[in-house]
Amino acid sequence: xxxxxxxxxxxxxxxxxxxxxxxxxxxxxxxxxxxxxxxxxxxxxxxxxxxxxxxxxxxxxxxxxxxxxxxxxxxxxxxxxxxxxxxxxxxxxxxxxxxxxxxxxxxxxxxxxxxxxxxxxxxxxxxxxxxxxxxxxxxxxxxxxxxxxxxxxxxxxxxxxxxxxxxxxxxxxxxxxxxxxxxxxxxxxxxxxxxxxxxxxxxxxxxxxxxxxxxxxxxxxxxxxxxxxxxxxxxxxxxxxxxxxxxxxxxxxxxxxxxxxxxxxxxxxxxxxxxxxxxxxxxxxxxxxxxxxxxxxxxxxxxxxxxxxxxxxxxxxxxxxxxxxxxxxxxxxxxxxxxxxxxxxxxxxxxxxxxxxxxxxxxxxxxxxxxxxxxxxxxxxxxxxxxxxxxxxxxxxxxxxxxxxxxxxxxxxxxxxxxxxxxxxxxxxxxxxxxxxxxxxxx
Ligand code: ATP
Ligand code: MG
Numbered sequence: 378x379x380x381x382x383x384x385x386x387x388x389x390x391x392x393x394x395x396x397x398x399x400x401x402x403x404x405x406x407x408x409x410x411x412x413x414x415x416x417x418x419x420x421x422x423x424x425x426x427x428x429x430x431x432x433x434x435x436x437x438x439x440x441x442x443x444x445x446x447x448x449x450x451x452x453x454x455x456x457x458x459x460x461x462x463x464x465x466x467x468x469x470x471x472x473x474x475x476x477x478x479x480x481x482x483x484x485x486x487x488x489x490x491x492x493x494x495x496x497x498x499x500x501x502x503x504x505x506x507x508x509x510x511x512x513x514x515x516x517x518x519x520x521x522x523x524x525x526x527x528x529x530x531x532x533x534x535x536x537x538x539x540x541x542x543x544x545x546x547x548x549x550x551x552x553x554x555x556x557x558x559x560x561x562x563x564x565x566x567x568x569x570x571x572x573x574x575x576x577x578x579x580x581x582x583x584x585x586x587x588x589x590x591x592x593x594x595x596x597x598x599x600x601x602x603x604x605x606x607x608x609x610x611x612x613x614x615x616x617x618x619x620x621x622x623x624x625x626x627x628x629x630x631x632x633x634x635x636x637x638x639x640x641x642x643x644x645x646x647x648x649x650x651x652x653x654x655x656x657x658x659x660x661x662x663x664x665x666x667x668x669x670x671x672x673x674x675x676x677x678x679x680x681x682x683x684x685x686x687x688x689x690x691x692x693x694x695x696x697x698x699x700x701x702x703x704x705x706x707x708x709x710x711x712x713x714x715x716x717x718x719x720x721x722x723x724x725x726x727x728x729x730x731x732x733x734x735x736x737x738x739x740x741x742x743x744x745x746x747x748x749x750x751x752x753x754x755x756x757x758x759x760x761x762x763x764x765x766x767x768x769x770x771x772x773x774x775x776x777x778x779x780x781x782x783x784x785x786x787x788x789x790x791x792x793x794x795x796x797x798x799x800x801x802x803x804x805x806x807x808x809x810x811x812x813x814x815x816x817x818x819x820x
Contacts, residue, residue, distance in 0.1 A: 393575060393622045394568060395430040396422070396455035399445045401470055402547055403436045405460075414459040414545075414552055421556055423575035425565055427455075428621065437461055442473035446542055450477070454540040457560070460547030462529040464508040471532065474542050475516035478534055482514040488521060489513035492528055522559040527551040533563065576620050578632040580639065581653060582646040583613030584800040590614050593642045603635045611785070611792040612655070613646075613800075648803065655799050656684045662806035663694045663744065668772070670802075671742035672698035673711050673732040675723065675749040676766065680795040696742040701732060711735030724749050724761055726778035729769035733778075737771055745771045748798050750783075752790045766794040770805045777805060 398418055404410040412434060419429040430453060435441035442461065449456045461470035475482055492513060496505045512529050515521065522531030527546060535541040543560050545552045582590060587609045594616070599605060602623045608615040618635045620628050640647055648655050663670055672681045672695075682698040685691055699710050704723055707713040712735040713728055721727045732747035750766025757763045762782070769778040779801055783793040 394427045394455070395453045396427055396457060397431045397433070397449035397453050398429055399442070399449060399456060399458045400432070400434045400547075401437065401442055401458055401460035402434075403467070405434050406436050413549055414547070417549070417553060418457055418459070418545075418556060421561065422457075422564070423577075425561060426568065426574050427564060428575055437467040437469055439469045439473040439476070442470055443477050446474055447477050450540050450542065454538075456542045457545065458542060459545045459552050462512070462531065462544060462546050464506070464512050464529070468529075470544050471514070471516065474532075474534060474544060477542070478516065478518075478536055480516035480518060480534070482516055484510075485513050485515040485519070485521070488515065488530055495528065520563075522555050524551055525554045525558065531555045531559065533560075574625060574628065576623075576628045576632060578618045578636060579608075579651055580616040580618070580636060580643070580647050581613060581649045581651075581655075582616065582643055583648055583655060583796060584804075585614070585643075585646040587614045590616070590643070590646070594639050597638050597642065599635045599638065600631050603631060605635075605639075611789055612796050613648075616643075645804065645807065654684075654688065655796070655803060656688050659799060659803055659806065660685065660688055660691055660694050662803070666743075666806065668743035669694055669696050669741075670744040670746060671696045671736040671740035673736035673745065673747040674698060674700050675702055675707070675732070675747075676752045677748045677750075677791050677795050677798075678702065680791055681746060681748060681798055684795055684799065696740045699736060699739065707732060707735075710739060712738065722761070724751055724765055724767055726767050726769065726780055729767035730771070730776060730778040733769040733771040733776065743773055744802070745769075746798050746802050748794050750790070750794050752787045752794070754787065764790050766790070766797065768794070768798040768801050770798075770802050772805055775805065777801065 398415045400412050400415050402410065405412050415432050422429060431449065433445045433449065435445045446456050446458060458470055461468045472482065489510065492509060493505050509528060515532065516534055518534065520533035522533060524530050524546060527548060529546050531546060532544040533541060545555050587607055591607060603618055603620050606617040606619065608617055616639065618632055620632055623631050648658055674681050679698065679700050685695050701707040701711050704718055707723065708715060711732050713731040717727045717731055729747045729749050732749060733745035736747060737745035747769045748766065751757055751761055751763050753763030764783040765780065766783055767778060767780050781797045783790045785793060
């Protein structure tokens with residue numbers, strides 16, 4: 378006999394339960410709808426200690442639904458489906474799952490009455506449509522999951538071995554409400570104290586490539602039950618620590634212990650946790666130093682200004698910015714020298730440095746930050762390929778310029794360039810905090 382889902386695993390307090398998700402709909406297979414339901418369900422269930430061990434997507438066919446749900450049921454004994462519950466004849470989930478459990482469909486009067494009452498209450502025109510009657514057909518033994526936002530109720534079906542399928546609607550808004558109000562309480566009640574949450578903690582790093590991060594922390598032993606995932610993106614590499622099967626009382630301490638083992642090896646590259654924005658930390662550091670900032674942007678066309686001003690309260694620190702796309706603007710507004718442009722080109726550390734200095738002066742700010750680069754697809758030269766970006770920072774204490782080579786398409790290069798400028802700025806603000814009396818120097 379198969380274990381029921383909540384007896385799977387070790388069975389002691391803190392065990393994680395595995396289930397599978399089957400999302401249903403031709404539009405998902407065709408790619409017209411992105412399957413956001415599966416991701417949403419997985420995130421919500423993790424919190425109550427229910428792990429999704431596999432996901433499948435099938436079209437609106439009875440055979441495919443029966444196969445996918447049947448296989449999933451064999452493996453884990455618990456399946457959540459979404460979609461195919463509506464009144465149209467492409468909605469086949471209910472007959473498919475009923476067949477899988479060997480149950481007949483019967484008219485469920487209370488559901489029909491509730492749907493008719495809803496029809497009248499919403500003032501919809503005409504007779505209650507016959508097509509909707511099919512939604513009130515329920516497999517024998519079904520537990521109805523109320524739909525607060527739509528007509529099609531969800532269904533919980535369970536066999537005598539305790540294996541179950543929960544059928545939720547496809548419409549994300551309806552699915553989310555039903556998941557939160559009905560399925561999660563039901564699963565919690567079944568799991569009792571046995572289930573332990575799957576809890577994550579994310580360290581955000583920037584300025585160090587993923588492979589280097591892996592060299593730094595890949596071999597560090599983590600507490601038992603904690604896994605590390607590398608999540609690279611244009612803002613940097615996030616390190617997600619996920620604890621599974623650890624009791625609620627100790628999970629937070631275990632994650633703190635895990636983070637504490639990694640952080641000393643990551644140096645300055647760690648700037649925050651969760652979904653924290655580096656710009657927030659930068660604004661705080663500027664405020665702490667009593668400094669204001671101005672930006673000068675070429676290839677990013679204002680993205681750096683946008684990142685900084687997106688943070689509420691930035692107006693006390695951010696003076697403004699100049700989008701110096703054309704060289705004439707660089708010279709006219711930012712006092713970049715014609716000679717530097719001719720000798721080194723617009724994408725050079727010299728010009729970036731002059732742009733940062735010019736922004737400081739022109740806008741009367743303590744700190745200037747500049748970006749000039751080749752976002753592509755055109756504009757590359759032999760020694761300056763697409764993705765070559767020069768960034769510069771000038772503070773009252775020091776000035777620094779860097780060249781970075783970024784990858785991706787135009788949009789990604791512009792985002793990464795903005796982030797690289799923030800990384801350089803953060804580094805120099807940290808120096809200011811660490812050595813308040815530091816002499817002005819050219820780094
Ligand atoms: P309805 O009563 O509207 O027919 P339903 O339960 O039958 O609901 P579907 O017909 O499968 O659900 O899907 C309804 C809509 O919900 C689809 O048009 C689609 O846009 C959206 N949808 C379905 N499945 C998903 C999914 N997995 N992720 C995101 N959106 C989805
Ligand atoms: Mg439908």
